[in-house]
Amino acid sequence: MNNIEFLKQNGFNIDQALSYLGDIETFNEILKDFYDGLDDQVNELLSKKDDMPNYAILVHALKSNCRSLGIIRYADICYEEELKSKEGDSEFILEHCSKIVEEKEKVKNIIKTYLGL
Numbered sequence: 181m182n183n184i185e186f187l188k189q190n191g192f193n194i195d196q197a198l199s200y201l202g203d204i205e206t207f208n209e210i211l212k213d214f215y216d217g218l219d220d221q222v223n224e225l226l227s228k229k230d231d232m233p234n235y236a237i238l239v240h241a242l243k244s245n246c247r248s249l250g251i252i253r254y255a256d257i258c259y260e261e262e263l264k265s266k267e268g269d270s271e272f273i274l275e276h277c278s279k280i281v282e283e284k285e286k287v288k289n290i291i292k293t294y295l296g297l
Contacts, residue, residue, distance in 0.1 A: 183294050211291060232266075242254075251287055260276075
């Protein structure tokens with residue numbers, strides 16, 4: 181199995197990612213940058229879970245990053261969080277923000293294996 185197949189089997193939509201990013205080299209560079217900044221991005225997001233307007237902005241950014249890289253499941257989780265935070269549903273966010281962390285760990289492990297880190 182090649183690396184691209186590994187990503188596809190783990191839910192990455194590589195065709196979508198390449199339609200945004202153009203080629204595999206660019207994809208790999210941006211994926212590495214995403215990986216390197218993901219912990220900080222999620223920590224900043226979680227620090228705003230009591231501030232719905234800013235939480236919405238940060239979770240939107242995470243969703244957009246995931247979509248551009250073809251990380252569909254994580255993007256979908258972020259999208260649901262974005263909608264709920266825009267509605268001001270802080271109860272939902274407090275109950276479900278752990279999904280953001282759980283999925284982050286899964287995504288990081290996939291990326292780590294793919295990039296050979």
